[in-house]
Amino acid sequence: NAGVTQTPKFQVLKTGQSMTLQCAQDMNHEYMSWYRQDPGMGLRLIHYSVGAGITDQGEVPNGYNVSRSTTEDFPLRLLSAAPSQTSVYFCASSYGINLAKNIQYFGAGTRLSVL
Amino acid sequence: DQQVKQNSPSLSVQEGRISILNCDYTNSMFDYFLWYKKYPAEGPTFLISISSIKDKNEDGRFTVFLNKSAKHLSLHIVPSQPGDSAVYFCAASEAGKSTFGDGTTLTVKP
Numbered sequence: 001n002a003g004v005t006q007t008p009k010f011q012v013l014k015t016g017q018s019m020t021l022q023c024a025q026d027m028n029h030e031y032m033s034w035y036r037q038d039p040g041m042g043l044r045l046i047h048y049s050v051g052a053g054i055t056d057q058g059e060v061p062n063g064y065n066v067s068r069s070t071t072e073d074f075p076l077r078l079l080s081a082a083p084s085q086t087s088v089y090f091c092a093s094s095y096g097i098n099l100a101k102n103i104q105y106f107g108a109g110t111r112l113s114v115l
Numbered sequence: 116d117q118q119v120k121q122n123s124p125s126l127s128v129q130e131g132r133i134s135i136l137n138c139d140y141t142n143s144m145f146d147y148f149l150w151y152k153k154y155p156a157e158g159p160t161f162l163i164s165i166s167s168i169k170d171k172n173e174d175g176r177f178t179v180f181l182n183k184s185a186k187h188l189s190l191h192i193v194p195s196q197p198g199d200s201a202v203y204f205c206a207a208s209e210a211g212k213s214t215f216g217d218g219t220t221l222t223v224k225p
Contacts, residue, residue: 004158031211040124042204042215043159090158102211103149106158 002026006091006107013081013114021076021110023091030096032074033058033104034066036087043090049074050096081114088112118142119207121216129224134192136219138205141186145207145214148181150190153202153218162203163190195223 007022025032033048035058045058049068063085065077074093078085088111092104120139128134138148146167151159165172165179165188172179178191192199200223205216 035215040217042119042121042217044215045212048212092158096211102147102208102213103161103164104159104213106151106160108156108158 004091004093004105004107006089006110008110009108010111011113013078013112015081015083015114017081019078019081021078021089021091021112023074023076023107024072025074025091025093025105026072027093027105028071029093029105030071031094031102031104032068033092034064034074034076035090035092036060036085037090037109038087046076046089078112083114086112086114116141117216119205119214119216121203121205121219123219124217125220125222127222127224128195130197131194134190134195134199134221134223136190136192136203136205136221138188138190138216139186140188140207142207142209142214143186144209146210147208148179148188149206149208149213150177150179151204151206151215153204159204192221195221197223197225199223 004025030051034046035043047066049055088109091107094104149164150162152162153159163177181188202218204218206213
């Protein structure tokens with residue numbers, strides 16, 4: 001199994017550009033989430049989804065949009081990139097948020113630089 | 116206000132010795148605590164967890180201790196190996212949603 005696949009691995013944008021970070025999982029997981037990790041900091045939740053058609057905001061949602069049309073895919077859209085969005089982005093999935101432990105499986109990350 | 120704190124950004128230990136990584140939290144509603152391990156250029160991977168109703172969970176060389184009254188947990192690695200060198204994230208879960216600490220970089224010297 002591929003697990004959680006993120007594309008692209010690296011991206012450089014200019015301020016104001018838009019782009020979509022792709023995330024796909026092949027484990028039939030209900031719960032998917034997007035995090036960003038800034039240098040020296042932990043993972044901060046951007047958006048999450050508890051199933052197809054259902055999304056909700058996390059801790060730092062501003063400037064990002066998500067949708068969940070299928071169980072497998074959970075793309076993250078940057079509407080108008082800003083230098084403050086320079087970060088490493090991780091997508092994660094798990095069996096379900098109703099499982100208290102909710103062990104998450106992470107992709108390898110997308111390193112984004114906004115100039 | 117940071118709900119999950121890992122106050123030591125880095126830790127260096129000798130191979131074969133014990134590594135102790137610490138984590139403090141403020142939210143008493145957290146019901147599960149997890150440790151993830153992260154190598155450079157990879158995503159975090161799950162290591163070990165503990166329920167809020169337990170005070171200890173062991174898995175091979177890894178043991179997690181929970182002190183609810185102090186809102187403190189720790190991860191013990193015995194014996195430490197060079198392959199354990201990585202960033203370790205503490206995470207606390209409430210109703211399935213996790214909050215992460217900033218991580219501790221562990222270096223195990225041969």
